[in-house]
Amino acid sequence: MSISNDKWLWWKDGVIYQIYPRSFYDSNGDGIGDIRGIIEKIDYLEYLGIDAVWLSPINRSPMDDFGYDIKDYRRIESIFGTEADFDELIKKFHDKNIKIIFDLVMNHTSSSHLWFVESRSSKTNPKRDWYIWQKARRGKYPNNWRAAFGGRAWEYDKITGEYYLHSFLKQQPDINWRNKELRDAVFEDIKFWLDRGIDGFRLDVVNWFIKDEKLRNNPYMIGYSPRVYDMQNHIYDRNRPETHDVLKDFRKLLDNYSERMSVGEVFSPPPGDPRLSSEFLGNGKDQLDMAFDFSLMYVKWNAKTFYKKISNWLELIPSGGWPCHVLSNHDQPRQASRFYKKNYTDERCRILAVLLLTLKGTPFIYYGEEIGMRDGKISRSKLRDPLGKKYWPFFKGRDPERTPMQWKNADNAGFTCGVPWLPVNRDYWKRNIDKQIHEKNSLLNLYKYLIELRRKEYNLRRGEIVFLEKGDSGVLSYMRGDEFEIALNFDNGVKQYFPRSHDSEIVFSTEMFSKVTESKILQPYEAVIIRHNQQRNS
Ligand code: GLC
Numbered sequence: 454m455s456i457s458n459d460k461w462l463w464w465k466d467g468v469i470y471q472i473y474p475r476s477f478y479d480s481n482g483d484g485i486g487d488i489r490g491i492i493e494k495i496d497y498l499e500y501l502g503i504d505a506v507w508l509s510p511i512n513r514s515p516m517d518d519f520g521y522d523i524k525d526y527r528r529i530e531s532i533f534g535t536e537a538d539f540d541e542l543i544k545k546f547h548d549k550n551i552k553i554i555f556d557l558v559m560n561h562t563s564s565s566h567l568w569f570v571e572s573r574s575s576k577t578n579p580k581r582d583w584y585i586w587q588k589a590r591r592g593k594y595p596n597n598w599r600a601a602f603g604g605r606a607w608e609y610d611k612i613t614g615e616y617y618l619h620s621f622l623k624q625q626p627d628i629n630w631r632n633k634e635l636r637d638a639v640f641e642d643i644k645f646w647l648d649r650g651i652d653g654f655r656l657d658v659v660n661w662f663i664k665d666e667k668l669r670n671n672p673y674m675i676g677y678s679p680r681v682y683d684m685q686n687h688i689y690d691r692n693r694p695e696t697h698d699v700l701k702d703f704r705k706l707l708d709n710y711s712e713r714m715s716v717g718e719v720f721s722p723p724p725g726d727p728r729l730s731s732e733f734l735g736n737g738k739d740q741l742d743m744a745f746d747f748s749l750m751y752v753k754w755n756a757k758t759f760y761k762k763i764s765n766w767l768e769l770i771p772s773g774g775w776p777c778h779v780l781s782n783h784d785q786p787r788q789a790s791r792f793y794k795k796n797y798t799d800e801r802c803r804i805l806a807v808l809l810l811t812l813k814g815t816p817f818i819y820y821g822e823e824i825g826m827r828d829g830k831i832s833r834s835k836l837r838d839p840l841g842k843k844y845w846p847f848f849k850g851r852d853p854e855r856t857p858m859q860w861k862n863a864d865n866a867g868f869t870c871g872v873p874w875l876p877v878n879r880d881y882w883k884r885n886i887d888k889q890i891h892e893k894n895s896l897l898n899l900y901k902y903l904i905e906l907r908r909k910e911y912n913l914r915r916g917e918i919v920f921l922e923k924g925d926s927g928v929l930s931y932m933r934g935d936e937f938e939i940a941l942n943f944d945n946g947v948k949q950y951f952p953r954s955h956d957s958e959i960v961f962s963t964e965m966f967s968k969v970t971e972s973k974i975l976q977p978y979e980a981v982i983i984r985h986n987q988q989r990n991s
């Protein structure tokens with residue numbers, strides 16, 4: 454049964470780090486992070502030990518949605534740098550064996566993309582059908598669809614007197630994946646990046662690509678919020694079965710290259726929809742390599758809930774498929790803020806680090822997570838996110854989780870020598886990378902240690918996962934392969950814990966506790982990794 458010969462595969466065995474380029478490091482003082490900034494911080498990424506970076510979009514964009522509105526899929530946005538900067542980034546990262554993942558925003562383009570400019574110019578333009586155009590129905594909107602970012606999903610365009618569909622902002626018209634020429638054009642753009650050396654793609658809102666052919670009205674339902682958008686059951690504007698055909702073609706394209714990876718953002722409103730996410734893995738080989746399940750972004754701090762969400766997600770992965778895990782990203786409050794608990798937030802962050810890096814599945818780390826960055830407090834006048842501007846004060850938008858990386862205790866946390874595009878979180882003087890590099894027991898060095906251990910230990914990467922304690926007592930524990938036993942005390946109380954083997958040793962503990970014998974005491978919020986000795990030699 455030993456599969457220990459499985460070859461290292463970067464996106465299965467490695468750790469992936471998400472960079473939000475605007476906020477990582479600014480090399481030229483304009484207050485906006487850039488490609489040269491990322492290059493300058495390569496030593497840090499190497500120190501941390503990650504294997505790949507996923508860059509939120511850096512293509513040409515008017516920035517209505519900060520890059521998630523692309524104007525030219527083949528060019529680099531000048532705010533972020535030049536084409537040469539980007540080629541240098543690929544070269545330098547590849548030299549250090551760090552892979553580069555691009556964000557593919559393919560549900561929509563920017564309204565300033567030339568395709569759209571042509572498409573809107575006349576009803577007979579050859580690219581007319583590359584977007585979704587409709588005439589008014591009985592003098593009104595074509596149907597009842599709403600935009601996720603507020604208002605109707607249909608925007609009236611004077612030039613031709615028709616409406617176009619936009620699932621997000623009106624500056625983000627949805628492209629028509631049912632049109633073969635459009636599909637070919639998008640695939641050509643993807644090929645362009647594959648040929649230029651991109652190792653993988655994160656597919657933005659992959660479950661939204663195809664819309665109902667008849668554009669039927671969504672039925673209404675009781676939603677999780679009083680917003681009309683959330684009171685519709687989105688069976689016609691999302692999750693259409695035809696999307697899977699697109700992904701099968703996409704997969705064939707990727708499979709022409711060696712070791713290229715895809716991960717899908719399957720976005721549905723809280724609390725995450727793991728079953729839906731797993732559908733995008735197809736039979737485990739014919740669609741996406743991985744898909745995000747956002748369940749853990751919406752749960753309360755509770756060992757049992759974590760157990761349920763994680764085990765459910767893992768069970769849904771088709772055989773031959775591979776899971777991944779994510780705790781934070783550029784759209785959701787940071788984990789340190791979500792799981793905030795006075796005096797114990799750092800302990801909780803440690804538990805999360807051990808969990809993320811010992812689960813079966815590829816870990817995704819969001820920049821700043823490794824130093825426990827909190828959401829920033831942004832005053833109304835400093836808001837940048839269009840969503841925050843629209844829904845303030847009910848929803849403050851996504852700026853809080855996008856504040857600049859906290860490099861050191863210096864002006865603007867060492868992120869820029871200019872004025873940062875978003876204010877730096879005020880806690881930077883006590884929470885920053887420079888400080889944590891020098892503290893042996895910092896959260897940062899915990900991430901570093903765990904990433905290293907994971908790299909060394911086959912069973913922490915590929916070993917099967919079997920749950921032991923399922924959270925009833927506040928403890929979550931599991932085996933990885935027959936070698937590692939991981940126990941996490943989610944509680945603020947002391948717990949007795951019986952390792953499943955008498956002959957075992959503690960490899961690691963957040964408390965650096967004594968040797969395990971028959972039973973052990975787990976301190977409040979302690980996480981331990983135990984190694985079973987006898988199996989090791991068998
Ligand atoms: C995805 C992105 C988000 C963006 C949206 C529209 O959810 O993660 O940042 O605003 O798609 O492209």
Ligand code: CA
Nearest residue numbers: 479481485487
């Ligand atoms: Ca800059």
